[in-house]
Amino acid sequence: MALRAAAQGVSSRRSASGVEEHYAERASSSILLVYDGRRLEPGLERILLSTLERAYADLAQDFGSGPVEKIVVVVYAERDFQASTLAPAWADGVFDGRVRVPARGITGVTPELLSVLKHEMTHSFVHFRAKGRAPTWLQEGLAQVEEGKSSAPSASALAGAYAARGTFALSSLEGGFTGFSAAQARGSYAVSLAAVEMLKDTRGFGAVAHLLDRLGEGLGVEEAMRETLRADYARLESDLADWLRRRAR
Numbered sequence: 058m059a060l061r062a063a064a065q066g067v068s069s070r071r072s073a074s075g076v077e078e079h080y081a082e083r084a085s086s087s088i089l090l091v092y093d094g095r096r097l098e099p100g101l102e103r104i105l106l107s108t109l110e111r112a113y114a115d116l117a118q119d120f121g122s123g124p125v126e127k128i129v130v131v132v133y134a135e136r137d138f139q140a141s142t143l144a145p146a147w148a149d150g151v152f153d154g155r156v157r158v159p160a161r162g163i164t165g166v167t168p169e170l171l172s173v174l175k176h177e178m179t180h181s182f183v184h185f186r187a188k189g190r191a192p193t194w195l196q197e198g199l200a201q202v203e204e205g206k207s208s209a210p211s212a213s214a215l216a217g218a219y220a221a222r223g224t225f226a227l228s229s230l231e232g233g234f235t236g237f238s239a240a241q242a243r244g245s246y247a248v249s250l251a252a253v254e255m256l257k258d259t260r261g262f263g264a265v266a267h268l269l270d271r272l273g274e275g276l277g278v279e280e281a282m283r284e285t286l287r288a289d290y291a292r293l294e295s296d297l298a299d300w301l302r303r304r305a306r
């Protein structure tokens with residue numbers, strides 16, 4: 058299962074290992090692509106950049122606006138990705154101020170690579186709008202929605218878990234997932250996706266974008282939720298349980 062991490066404590070520093078020093082760069086109006094020119098197939102950087110531009114345009118349409126600065130996307134050779142990002146083993150991309158993805162022997166833009174890129178670029182949009190203050194469940198839910206994932210396959214399992222425990226424990230998912238085991242991460246990503254899909258469905262994407270803006274202005278998570286979604290955590294969870302039960306049928 059493809060999972061993508063959003064590192065806490067975002068910074069736009071270069072990787073500590075210095076592997077990017079010999080990397081080549083190629084820029085468009087909104088993207089700076091940084092890549093290992095010796096290992097990427099010739100011509101692929103051009104294809105990658107236009108793919109990134111299209112993904113950026115899709116995101117800008119949903120979010121209404123994008124980051125002021127260019128989004129930096131670093132494409133690593135596989136072993137460089139592990140060395141540079143210290144990403145958990147289950148992550149296949151990272152956003153820490155820059156989008157960092159491993160090129161697993163790619164010769165073209167596969168649907169899998171496109172979904173990783175779109176996922177990580179969403180983190181960049183969310184980071185910009187909420188000024189780094191969005192809870193992780195909201196970040197990861199939005200990133201998965203934008204990469205095209207659906208919570209339909211996990212709807213009945215999630216509804217069952219809520220029926221058994223009486224909570225989704227969403228408020229415990231405000232911090233990062235990077236310390237989680239693969240199984241914990243899988244469950245946390247699933248409930249994050251469902252929560253954001255439900256909000257998009259019942260409140261609209263505009264309300265979720267407005268939530269990001271209010272978080273960016275410094276409001277607390279529940280305060281911003283009450284104002285933009287007419288919900289605190291308890292209400293959000295009961296709405297989510299109802300929504301999942303309808304979908305699980």
Ligand SMILES: [Zn+2]
Nearest residue numbers: 061062063200
């Ligand atoms: Zn993510």
